[in-house]
Amino acid sequence: MTDYKSEFLQEAREFVELMNQSFLKLEKGEKSAIDEIFRAVHTIKGMAGFMEFKNLEKFCHKLESTLGQLRGKDVSEEVVDILLSSVDVISEMLNKIESENNDDVDFEQILEKISSIEICKEESDTKKLDLELKDFEDANLKITIKLTEDCQMKGVRGLLILETLKSVCEIRATEPEETKIEGGCDFFIVYAKGDANAIEEALSAVSEIEKFSISEIVKPSAQKTVEVEPKAEKKVESEECELKVEKREVKKSESIRVDIQVLDTIMNLIGELVIIRGRLLQISSKYSISELSEAINIMDKSVTRLQDEVMKLRMVKVERVFNKFPRMVRDLARKLGKKVEFTMEGLDTELDRSVLDEMSDPIMHLIRNAVDHGIESPEERIMAGKSEVGKIKLSAKREKSNVVIEIEDDGKGLDLEKIRKKALEKGLIAENSNLSDEEIKALIFLPGFSTKDAPTEISGRGVGMDVVKTTVERLGGSLKLISEKGKGTKIRIILPPTVAIIKSLLVSVGGQIYAIPLSNVVEAVYVDEKNWKKIHGNPFLLVREKPILAFTLSEIFGCNGGNGRKVGIIVERENEKFALIVDSIIDQQEIVVKPLTGLISKVRGFSGVTILGDGTVVPIVDVSSLLGGDRFG
Amino acid sequence: MQAMKGETVQVIVFRLGEERYGVDISQVREIIRPTQITRIPNAPDFVEGVINLRGQITTIVNLRKRFGMPPTQIDNDTRIIVVEYNNAVIGMMVDTVNEVKYLSQKDIEPLPSIITSREEAKFLKGVGKLPDGLLILIDLNKVLNEGEVERLR
Numbered sequence: 001m002t003d004y005k006s007e008f009l010q011e012a013r014e015f016v017e018l019m020n021q022s023f024l025k026l027e028k029g030e031k032s033a034i035d036e037i038f039r040a041v042h043t044i045k046g047m048a049g050f051m052e053f054k055n056l057e058k059f060c061h062k063l064e065s066t067l068g069q070l071r072g073k074d075v076s077e078e079v080v081d082i083l084l085s086s087v088d089v090i091s092e093m094l095n096k097i098e099s100e101n102n103d104d105v106d107f108e109q110i111l112e113k114i115s116s117i118e119i120c121k122e123e124s125d126t127k128k129l130d131l132e133l134k135d136f137e138d139a140n141l142k143i144t145i146k147l148t149e150d151c152q153m154k155g156v157r158g159l160l161i162l163e164t165l166k167s168v169c170e171i172r173a174t175e176p177e178e179t180k181i182e183g184g185c186d187f188f189i190v191y192a193k194g195d196a197n198a199i200e201e202a203l204s205a206v207s208e209i210e211k212f213s214i215s216e217i218v219k220p221s222a223q224k225t226v227e228v229e230p231k232a233e234k235k236v237e238s239e240e241c242e243l244k245v246e247k248r249e250v251k252k253s254e255s256i257r258v259d260i261q262v263l264d265t266i267m268n269l270i271g272e273l274v275i276i277r278g279r280l281l282q283i284s285s286k287y288s289i290s291e292l293s294e295a296i297n298i299m300d301k302s303v304t305r306l307q308d309e310v311m312k313l314r315m316v317k318v319e320r321v322f323n324k325f326p327r328m329v330r331d332l333a334r335k336l337g338k339k340v341e342f343t344m345e346g347l348d349t350e351l352d353r354s355v356l357d358e359m360s361d362p363i364m365h366l367i368r369n370a371v372d373h374g375i376e377s378p379e380e381r382i383m384a385g386k387s388e389v390g391k392i393k394l395s396a397k398r399e400k401s402n403v404v405i406e407i408e409d410d411g412k413g414l415d416l417e418k419i420r421k422k423a424l425e426k427g428l429i430a431e432n433s434n435l436s437d438e439e440i441k442a443l444i445f446l447p448g449f450s451t452k453d454a455p456t457e458i459s460g461r462g463v464g465m466d467v468v469k470t471t472v473e474r475l476g477g478s479l480k481l482i483s484e485k486g487k488g489t490k491i492r493i494i495l496p497p498t499v500a501i502i503k504s505l506l507v508s509v510g511g512q513i514y515a516i517p518l519s520n521v522v523e524a525v526y527v528d529e530k531n532w533k534k535i536h537g538n539p540f541l542l543v544r545e546k547p548i549l550a551f552t553l554s555e556i557f558g559c560n561g562g563n564g565r566k567v568g569i570i571v572e573r574e575n576e577k578f579a580l581i582v583d584s585i586i587d588q589q590e591i592v593v594k595p596l597t598g599l600i601s602k603v604r605g606f607s608g609v610t611i612l613g614d615g616t617v618v619p620i621v622d623v624s625s626l627l628g629g630d631r632f633g
Numbered sequence: 634m635q636a637m638k639g640e641t642v643q644v645i646v647f648r649l650g651e652e653r654y655g656v657d658i659s660q661v662r663e664i665i666r667p668t669q670i671t672r673i674p675n676a677p678d679f680v681e682g683v684i685n686l687r688g689q690i691t692t693i694v695n696l697r698k699r700f701g702m703p704p705t706q707i708d709n710d711t712r713i714i715v716v717e718y719n720n721a722v723i724g725m726m727v728d729t730v731n732e733v734k735y736l737s738q739k740d741i742e743p744l745p746s747i748i749t750s751r752e753e754a755k756f757l758k759g760v761g762k763l764p765d766g767l768l769i770l771i772d773l774n775k776v777l778n779e780g781e782v783e784r785l786r
Contacts, residue, residue, distance in 0.1 A: 272688045512672060557674035594690050596673070598721040599777065600683070603676045609683060609690055617671040617685045 004153060008051050009098055010257075015040040016091050020327045023087070027080045027330075031072055037083075038067050039163055044090065046159040046182040048103075055103040056093045059086075059111070066114050077334070082113045084327065139172035139191040143199060143214050147186040151208040154184035161206055162190070168202045169194020260353065263314055270303075270310050271592035274501070277303050278613025307501070315350040318396045318405070321360045322347055325367055325394060332371045339378050339388055340371055345395035351403050355475055355495055359405070362468040366407045366491055367394065369465075374411030374489050384486065386410065401496070402477075408490040414483040416440045423449065441481055442575065445469045473573065473624040474607065476502060476519040504591050504620065506612075507569065507582040510559030513618045515591055515610055516580070520571045520623040524585060527566040541568045541579040550579040551627065556605070571623045578627060593620060641737045644761065646768060647714065647727040649697055654727075655734065655761055655768045662715045662722065664730055667707050681726055684713075691715065693724040699776060700756065718777045725776070734768070736761045741770065 019040045025033035045060035063086055070079070089110050093103040143165070151157050158181040165171055169192040174181060181188050192199070196214045203212050277300055284293040322344055333340040351359075375381075375390030382388050393408045416437055423429045423443045435443075443449060447466040472479045477495035496502070496519060504515040505524075523543075525531070531542040532550075540547040548570060554561030562583040569580045591610040596603060605626035606619045644655035645664070670682040670693055679698035684691050693713060697704050710729035715722060740762040756775045761768040 275688065557672075559672070559674070597690075597692075598719070598723060599680055599692050599694065600673055600676045603673055605675050606673060609671070609673075611685050611688065611690070615685050616669065617683050617690060619671065619673055 004051065005097070005101075008047050009094055012044050012047060012094050013091070015044050016087060016094065017323060019087050019090075020084070021323060023080055023084055024326050024330060026075055027077060029074070031074075034067060034071055034075075038064065038071075039166070041067060043156075043159055043163060047153075047156050049182055050153060050155040050184065051097075053093070053097060053103040055105065055107065056090065056097070059089065059093070059107050062111060062114060063090075066117055070117075079117055081334070082110070082117060084331070086110050086114060139193050140216060141169070141192050141194060141196055141199065141214055142216075143190040143192060143203075143212060145188055145190065145203070145212045146210045148208050148210045151186065154186055155182045157206075157208050158182065158185065158188065161203070161209070164202050164206055165190060165192060165199065168198045263310075263353075266310055267314065268594075270307050271501070271594065273303050274307060274590075274592050275611045275613065279615065282613045311352075311501070314353050316353045316356055317348050318351055318356060318403075319347040321356055321363070322394060322396070325364070328364065329367060329371055329392065332368065333375075336372065337377060338371065338375050338390060340375055340390045340392055342392050342394070345393065346397045349396040349398055349403060351396075351495065358471055358475060359493075359495070362471050363394070363405065363407070363493075365464075365468055367392065370407060370409040370411065370489065374409040374413075376412050380412075384412075399494070403495045405493040405495065406490060407493075408488065410488040413485040413487055413489055414441060414444070414481075415485065419443055441483060444481075470624055474622065476517055478572075501590055501592050503588070504610075505569065505588055506586040506618065507553075507567070508562070508584045508586055509553045509557060509582050510561055512559070513586060513612070513616060514553070514582075515589075515618050515620045516569060516571065516623070517607075517620065518588070520573070522570040522572050522577060524570065525568050525579075527568050527581060541570075541581075543568075543570060543577075543579075548577050548579045550581055552581040554581075554583070556626070573623050573627060578623075580621075580623075591618075591620070641735050642741075644734050644736055644768070644770065645714065646731045646734050647712070648729045648731060649700065649727055650702060653731070653766065653768050655736070655770045656714065656716070656725075656773065657770075658733060660716050660718070660773055662717050665713050665715060665724070667711050667713055667726065684724065686715065686722065686724070689722055691722045691724050693726055694777065695726045696776070697726075697728070716773060716777075718773055723777055734761075734763060736763070736768070 019037050022033040022036040022040070026037070041060050041064045045057055045064060048054075048056035048060060063083075067083075075083075086107075089105060089107050093105045093107075096105055097103050145161060147154055147157055162171065162174070162178065162181065171190055171192045173191045175189045175191075176185060196216070199214055203209060277296075280296050281300065284296050325344070326342055329340055329342040370392050375392065376384065376386075378388035381390065391410045394406070395408075396403060396405045398404075419440050420429070420435070420443075423440075423446070424431065426449065428443060428446050428449065429435065444465050445468075447464065449465065469479055472493055472495065475495055477493060479494075480492040481489070482492065483489040503518040505518055505521055506513055506515055508514075525541070525543055527541065533540045533542060533547065535547065539550040539552070541550045542548075548568075550568060552561065561581075564583070566581050566583060567585055569582055569585075571578055571580055589612075591612075593608045594610060595601075595608045596606060605622055607622035607625075608620045610618050610620055612618055643658040645658050645661055646653055646655050648654070665686070668684050670684055672682040673680065676682070679695050681693040681695045681698075684693055695704060705728065707726075711726065712730045713724040713726050714730065715724045717723075741759045742762065743759045744757055756771050758770045758772040761770055
């Protein structure tokens with residue numbers, strides 16, 4: 001049973017996600033959304049039953065019956081609140097199943113709330129039952145289904161088939177009953193009303209069915225009771241089955257689930273291949289054996305292609321992370337008494353999985369900020385002559401080789417005066433400092449800054465704006481804030497689609513090679529007496545008459561710099577330029593980032609190491625943390 | 634650690650200065666000669682740097698520095714004992730590796746707490762009695778634990 005646990009959890013969580021989305025649709029008045037929710041709850045119930053998680057099964061059952069009564073009705077926000085919190089109970093149970101292998105979550109309280117929805121809708125309940133009974137008579141098709149011998153989760157598979165059928169036709173009855181099918185049986189009959197061709201097509205797409213047949217039901221002349229009818233049919237069924245042996249190939253599904261760790265391992269192996277390729281190229285150029293270099297050239301092409309393909313494998317749609325936001329915005333807005341219309345665009349934009357995962361919390365924080373600090377209360381909005389419903393838009397799109405994520409609201413914008421005051425209070429700036437608007441805006445990215453007077457539960461926890469900024473920069477991206485008082489705020493995040501393989505500049509400092517990610521580098525200039533200045537004891541490099549604060553890497557790294565003409569690498573960090581003084585530039589190369597682990601995982605100033613073609617290990621400079629912290633600022 | 638429960642343990646004997654130390658052979662992956670070590674600036678001082686061990690980035694710990702002893706030059710006898718710890722591969726640089734010895738469980742004495750409580754001795758697990766003298770068994774858990782390193786900073 002435990003073999004299926006992870007599969008069960010993964011699938012159940014997908015359904016939970018689906019439920020969250022559908023409830024929001026329902027709230028917006030899409031009545032059909034309830035069917036999706038119904039299906040999701042039903043499937044989870046079936047799976048829970050199979051996995052013998054009784055509480056979950058019971059809870060889903062209860063929820064399901066309540067949902068049944070809500071079909072085709074307008075649903076109030078309060079009801080959605082209750083239903084959403086019941087979704088939370090399900091996910092709590094799933095978490096518990098994962099960690100403790102039981103589903104002992106107290107759901108009595110929420111059950112009471114769910115029941116309270118029921119009371120007011122009771123009359124409709126009986127009506128619906130009547131309807132179902134009558135409807136059975138108009139079933140025109142009989143579908144017999146046999147599952148394959150080796151089908152592993154018969155209950156779930158059976159359920160899936162029923163769900164599939166429900167999407168193309170109306171199921172009137174099944175034999176055995178649906179609950180028994182859920183319990184797992186390898187042969188069952190479904191009576192339905194619908195189009196035979198559509199059903200055939202739908203069933204062909206389901207795997208693990210050994211065979212199925214569809215036949216027209218000949219209307220019995222006299223009205224029979226529900227019980228008799230299926231029995232009468234059953235006699236014919238066995239013959240039919242043999243007559244209509246539809247030899248059908250067991251259809252294999254087109255995609256498979258792969259453990260993320262496996263992908264990471266493959267990526268690492270490719271990284272190693274890339275390194276060895278570099279090494280071989282070096283050797284072949286040294287010995288110039290034409291056969292060798294020919295073979296290596298071919299290998300070079302294959303490795304490049306392989307690398308591209310694996311990179312593609314690692315790409316996931318932003319949807320994966322974005323989908324949890326609508327629910328969050330809704331809950332937040334309700335809690336704060338604000339009205340928010342949240343829209344998302346470019347959900348199918350792809351981003352490297354690790355980049356997306358890292359960005360999940362920062363984006364969440366930015367959206368929270370937008371709801372909490374950005375959008376005004378409905379009264380304030382009306383006073384300001386805006387629609388009482390605030391708008392927040394989250395979008396993702398591909399721009400050249402980068403992915404751009406934007407969070408935009410039409411709220412009150414940044415209050416520069418307030419930010420200035422706050423920064424003053426916190427001692428982040430001096431009393432008489434004369435800052436430009438841009439500089440004031442940049443203050444919110446400083447660690448320990450929050451303008452809301454009382455930190456709310458919403459924005460006052462987890463990551464701050466400084467973390468958002470450093471995360472983006474660590475990933476090799478950049479962030480821009482555009483805000484206009486009274487009009488709104490827009491935050492634009494530009495990210496590289498992937499981080500595992502990056503372009504970098506190889507430089508030499510004190511006899512050792514270091515790599516600087518090219519995404520940080522603006523330009524490089526030679527250092528001489530003319531552009532090297534000391535201002536108030538601090539070294540500066542003059543670039544086109546502009547002084548840029550300089551850091552000599554050999555000093556920071558605590559080693560002896562080489563003699564001779566040095567080079568200043570101009571890098572950009574937080575919209576500010578700095579010069580890193582190195583001994584020389586060696587090369588520009590694509591490198592594979594290997595993270596630092598264990599004892600050196602927290603070393604400041606380096607994001608990882610790479611291995612060059614000749615086997616040399618080279619540290620990769622992390623400009624953001626190298627100049628951050630106590631050394632600067 | 635598992636092997637400690639058995640009747641005898643096999644230990645790799647190495648030397649730091651005048652002292653002989655031992656590490657459980659089951660924790661050792663290989664012993665190599667020092668190769669080109671890439672220094673990582675800002676790393677803890679006992680971290681010598683990283684090497685490329687057949688494509689795997691391996692952190693090298695200078696055991697002399699780790700134990701608070703004065704460092705020496707790398708010479709012909711210097712060896713790196715590569716151990717696997719917490720899924721990471723770490724190399725411990727020692728003066729020299731002598732031999733492999735069998736130690737019976739009854740010949741291992743725990744160190745008195747008066748010694749292990751001292752800062753420089755907390756990496757030690759016990760003393761092994763060999764016919765030709767004593768052997769100090771080191772505790773990889775303490776030597777290589779990241780939390781331990783954090784605490785030190």
